[in-house]
Amino acid sequence: MTHPDPDHLVLLALDEQRSGPGDTAHLDSCTQCRDELEALRAVAGLGREAAAETALPPVSESVWDRIAAETGQPSPVAPRRRGFPRVARYGVVAAAAAAGAIAGTLVVTGQDEERVVAQAQLNRQPSAPDGASGRVRIVDSGSGSLRLKLELTGMPAPAGLYEIWLYDGKTTMIPLGVTVGTEADVAIPPNLTLQAFPVVDVSAQQLGQQxxxxxxVQGTLRG
Structure with a gap:
């Protein structure tokens, strides 16, 4: 079986190309490529959701240097960071979404009352040190858009960074954003549902690891 070129799958996920009869036939029979395309579309949704956020405060040069290191792009990162650039590789799609999430943690929100719609206690996994744990709240500030707020406890400073994932509990994991500290505040794209992706996972990542x-730490969201 000949699989589609990875670049072609990315362009399909971004609606940059139309799928042909050969694509449809292959995706109907190939679970691997079908799952990859679905994951790419979900990550693309992250970029589109982030592009809608405007009026961001200035971000320091050191932050853009870190984003450049994580994405493998030259520093400084171009100011059009909130948009979703045309890309030719799956890893860049995920990295772009992560870069948008880093910038998103710097947004100063208003004083609207936040409503907690789900939360989870994140339990230590075998690779984490004793005492590691976390807490997640999914909040709705009143606009209908959801954000994931993370607090980590007992975690060592990462060699690279920590990445936050939503997991369906089976085969698919969607990256939401990254942190190098003990807290994070990242957007959940509107095309994802907590019912389909109820598990929150925080992983240790090397810089550039896709x-x-x-x-x-990992835990299941409860309403």
């Missing part, structure tokens, strides 16, 4: 790294 696939899921080593799970450190």
């Amino acid at each position: 696939e899921h790294g080593t799970s450190m």
